[in-house]
Amino acid sequence: MVNVWTSNGQRASMLKIIFKRKIAQLWLDWNALRGFRELNQEGVKKALKKFDKITGSKTKDAYLDNTLSTVYPWLTDVKALLEQQDAMLVLTYARVVVGGDMELAGRQLGSQLREKVVIERDTVWRQMVQAQRSSDLPGGLIRAIPDPRASGFLDEEKTAYYPFLKTPLGTIHFPRWLSKSGFIWIVALGLFVLLISGAIPTFEGVEERNCCALLIFCTILWATEAMPIFVTSLMVPFLVVILRVIRSTDGLDTRLTAPEATKYIFSQMFTPTIMLLIGGFTIAAALSKTRMDVIMATRILNLAGTKPSLVLLMQMAVACFASMWISNVAAPTLCFALIKPVTDKLPPGSNFARCLIIAIALASNIGGQASPISSPQNLIALQAMEPALDWLQWFAISLPVASCSILLIWAFLHFGYRWDHELVIPPIKPHGDKFTRTHWFVLGVTMFTIGLWCVEKKFESWVGDMGVIAIIPMVAFFGTSILSKEDFHNFHWSIVFIAMGGSALGKAVLSSGLLDDLDSAIEGPLSGLTLWQILAAFGLVVMVVSTFVSHTIAAVLLVPLAARIGESLEDPHPRLLIMATALICSTGMGLPVSGFPNMSAIAQQDSLGNRYLNSSDFLKNGVPATVLSTATVMTLGYVIMRVLG
Incomplete structure (x- = not known):
């Protein structure tokens, strides 16, 4: 039988919170020690592998088996001790905090580890930025990242990202969406509408005409990559159903309804x-x-x-x-x-x-x-x-x-x-x-x-x-x-x-x-x-x-x-x-x-x-x-x- 924390008094609750923090912090530190050991071990392996690659020798396996295995941090007994202490801390956390539930204890401690990694990563990044600012150009500005509030930055952004046309009368700026991809989209969509409406004559049947419009529309987007190719492919079943281009296969040659076309086209996609x-x-x-x-x-x-x-x-x-x-x-x-x-x-x-x-x-x-x-x-x-x-x-x-x-x-x-x-x-x-x-x-x-x-x-x-x-x-x-x-x-x-x-x-x-x-x-x-x-x-x-x-x-x-x-x-x-x-x-x-x-x-x-x-x-x-x-x-x-x- 495993003893668990059952007291719910005010003093007991305060002690439980303190123990929870202490055990969690000790587990995080212990996990960091394990990670440091494994990281150094992997680093030595990578270094030896690189050495063998450059020199053409085969020292890695011999060194790892005969020399490295005798160093205290990488002894088998030390690894077992670390794992034993880790399991003991998880068990203690489970008994004190979650009523002996080991699985729940592992999940809670794991979530705290992820939070710690994110916090430390952000902290390291901030320290790098601060060090760069202090050692970079006068005034602490990093010139590689322009200040959006700086004079002229917005004009440079317009020049870099907004389409424009230079004429003798001046520069004409177009909306950002009217880029090369945007222009292709307008052409493809316009042609699509004209073909469906019959303004450009193609075929007499509605299904053939709509399918022709769908084929040309997708071909333009696929060929020009105005949008990612797989996104165009995702549009195909949607347009097939909306345009109702599917006919029945029972010999009657009737036009399938939207629910029937949906079932048919999805059944044909995953083959x-x-x-x-x-x-x-x-x-x-x-x-x-x-x-x-x-x-x-x-x-x-x-x-x-x-x-x-x-x-x-x-x-x-x-x-x-x-x-x-x-x-x-x-x-x-x-x-x-x-x-x-x-x-x-x-x-x-x-x-x-x-x-x-x-x-x-x-x-x-x-x-x-x-x-x-x-x-x-x-x-x-x-x-x-x-x-x-x-x-x-x-x-x-x-x-x-x-x-x-x-x-x-x-x-x-x-x-x-x-x-x-x-x-x-x-x-x-x-x-x-x-x-x-x-x-x-x-x-x-x-x-x-x-x-x-x-x-x-x-x-x-x-x-x-x-x-x-x-x-x-x-x-x-x-x-x-x-x-x-x-x-x-x-x-x-x-x-x-x-x-x-x-x-x-x-x-x-x-x-x-x-x-x-x-x-x-x-x-x-x-x-x-x-x-x-x-x-x-x-x-x-x-x-x-x-x-x-x-x-x-x-x-x-x-x-x-x-x-x-x-x-x-x-x-x-x-x-x-x-x-x-x-x-x-x-x-x-x-x-x-x-x-x-x-x-x-x-x-x-x-x-x-x-x-x-x-x-x-x-x-x-x-x-x-x-x-x-x-x-x-x-x-x-x-x-x-x-x-x-």
Whole structure:
């Protein structure tokens, strides 16, 4: 039986308050001591790891096991004593304050710890500001933060933030909302209203006309990014219901009411494909958090030796492979970090350094083709196929196409960047990380999941869809605390909503009858053409669109059209055109803004703060790379797809 504080007299209540404060303060101090011990221990580990990385030695494990473990603060008995005293203080607090409820005591003490952290953080910040004011310019002003009350500040703010137009008669200032994004919004909204009202004639049917207005409105906002892309995607189901563009599927072809359209469109947004996308995020997060991506990439890169050509090819292969599993957003970031020790040792303005940077970006884009979960456009294509390709079929097409594209781009970069033939590349030093049980567990679950995805068709009667298999890594990694709730929050949820909005728009275009009308309009120009000629003509359109807009948005707009064009052929090949469309969407990389890898590459700087690349690098090398990879899809990819049927 545990004794608890039960007295409620006036004197007892005062003593209880005093004890509560004293115990809480003692627990906070004890927690700070534990944190100080752990922080110093982690700091020593980081320092030793950095030392091993720079010198190429392996002293960390030996020092931690033989020397550091004998130091008093880090003895096992000391750690146990700290934990024992911590538990004793929580128990005492529970007995005195909350009637012996240990869980409630832990929550109350934890809330006080959070308050203390916030207060100390604010206090440290105030002290830094005060120290800066006392040591900065005369008068105690920090010139980096202008005083809003200072003379002329408001005029400078207007100049910096308010749109203006200089004329011979003076400067005309516009309202702040009338910026570039505001102007695009006005144009898109005006065009939207004109199309709905029929002032601009399009289609006779109300559903087709409204859906056309919705499609053009969303396309303008997606292409210009006048607002975040995922926000535009969130508007799609709202406008689909308000405009009532959905028709019934019972053969009567009637216009659904708002409640019926709501149920239908939401049921079409969260599909097994979305679950597959989240499962891909989970695998990518586990590989990144356990640093398996760094371990494997470093070991592979060291196999290239010191020859520039082999280093370039191996780096492109690593970027492409990483994009298959950890997305083409994280892959270039990882590769740029790995090659930084190499580029820092190259001469300023080195052609090879520039070549290496752009090669990673181009290879990361190509990696978006390689696996079904490497990019959202692949999942959009799978969702549009009937029946969908299994993973083995996808790999049978995508891996040869991606490999051939990488080799062609690698060969072309030799002409785009001519470096010194006597150049020797310093090897990348290993990070010293070793495979642990956690690494093997993550690798085993990942390979098991991918294996099930590859043979899902054989077990379809049991699992139903690949989206169900995607639950396995989520349960395995989050259930074992390899991934935390914060990791779940850090998923690219904006991409999920973009894919969901794209699915909703595709179903609306199909259900409204707009896709039938568009198909009728293009049947004439395509009639009499062979399948390859249709693929070439449509592929050029996809290549141009994906160069100027997001690859995912290009797939959202063009995959439904590719499906309908394929169905209209005498010898139906909808899956072939859909697959080719998805692959070509990843080849749009001719501009610095064509995909995240390009945007990440052009932001890379050398040790002096100078950018490695500029727009001309992408025009001279990205555009030819786009053409080469698109041609690969239209030739090699076409042949493989015809063979596979």
